[in-house]
Every structure is written in C-alpha cells, then in structure tokens.
Amino acid sequence: MEKSHKIIYGIYILIWIILAINPKYPEDWFLENILVFLFFPFVLWSDIKYKYTLLSIIFLLIFASLHSLGAHFTYAEMKYFNFVSELFGFERNHFDRLVHFLFGLLIFRILFEIVLVYSSSFRSALFFTFSLVVCIATIYELVEWFAAITFYPELGMAFLGTQGDIWDAHKDTFLACIGALINIIFYRSYKKLWILKR
Secondary structure (H helix, E strand, O other): OOHHHHHHHHHHHHHHHHHHOOOOOHHHHHHHHHHHHHHHHHHHHHHHHHOOOHHHHHHHHHHHHHHHHHHHHOHHHOHHHHHHHHHHOOOOOOHHHHHHHHHHHHHHHHHHHHHHHHOOOHHHHHHHHHHHHHHHHHHHHHHHHHHHHHHOHHHHHHHHOOOOOOOHHHHHHHHHHHHHHHHHHHHHHHHHHHHHHO
16 A cells, blocks of 8 residues: 555544544434444555555545544534535535535545446446446435434434435435536546556
8 A cells, every 4th residue: 555545544544533522413423433434444455456546545535534524513513514504595504415415526536446447448437437326325325314213213313414305315316426427527537547547
C-alpha cells in the first residue's frame, strides 16, 4: 500500500475518532457506524489488491468524513447545514440528501476501479459500475429501514432522517443515481483510467 494512501486513511481515522466523541444520539451513532466497522477493513484489503488511485481514496475520504459528521449529529439534525436550509427557504435539513448525492458522485470511481479488472469492455464497465451504485443505494435504504425497526425502533426517525417525507428513500436513491450519472461526463478521464489499469 502506498504511503499517500496510508496518510489518507490516517486522516480519516483521526476524523472518525473526533466525531465519535459525545455523539448526539449514541445508539444512532452506533447504527450509522456498523457499515464503517464492516467495510473499513475491506477497503484496506481491497486497496492492496486493486491498487486504487489516490484520487479514488481522496473521494472516499470526503464521503466517509461526511458520513461520520452525519452520524455524530444525525443526518436530520446536522446543525452546520441549517444555514443552507435558511438561505434557500427549505422546510427541512437536506444534509442527508447531499450525502446520498455524493455517494453516487464520489464512490463511483473506486467501484469502477474494481469493476474494470473483471470487465472486458470499457462501456460495459461504466454501465455495470452505474448499476452497482444504484443497487448499493437501494439496498442501503432497505438495510437502514430494517436496522431501525429491529434494533432501535424509538430512534427510527432520527436514524432514517425522513423528516416527515414519505418519499425520502426514493429521493435519496434518485440523488445517488444522479451523482453516479455525472461521472459519465468524465468519459475520457475514465477511458484513460481504463487504459492505464489494463
């Protein structure tokens, strides 16, 4: 594993530790971090195997750090995003919407770097990566719902961050799809990455 990658992981661990201190709802924080506990070791292992580019690791750091911020305050009550709601006259805090959008936008590249190893076609690799983002975003909403009703039903609304919107899960998934689609604009960049990694 490259030294620059180790530095990025170190920065994330530091951010995670800081945001793990005195979270607003400890039980909610724990639920939000179950996937972190599961996937962080996987990311370290897969980085050794697939040799991710530095840009992919930086994108992952940004997304993971925002997730940690959401876990600390809860996505629905992330107070530092309230000014955006006030600025645009929103009735709800849209921090969770932003993070779902950024999931599609930022995680696409690292998934593409995995997919291209197993794909014989550049275009099929792009399409499959997009499909993977949609699939993960959808499954996450289902897992989120199941975890809320199974472990801490009383925290359901704080954990799910619906803020009274019955279409919250649909909108979150849609925004992840939009974020993923934006990556297609950088078609040439991904083409170069494909050639480099092949």
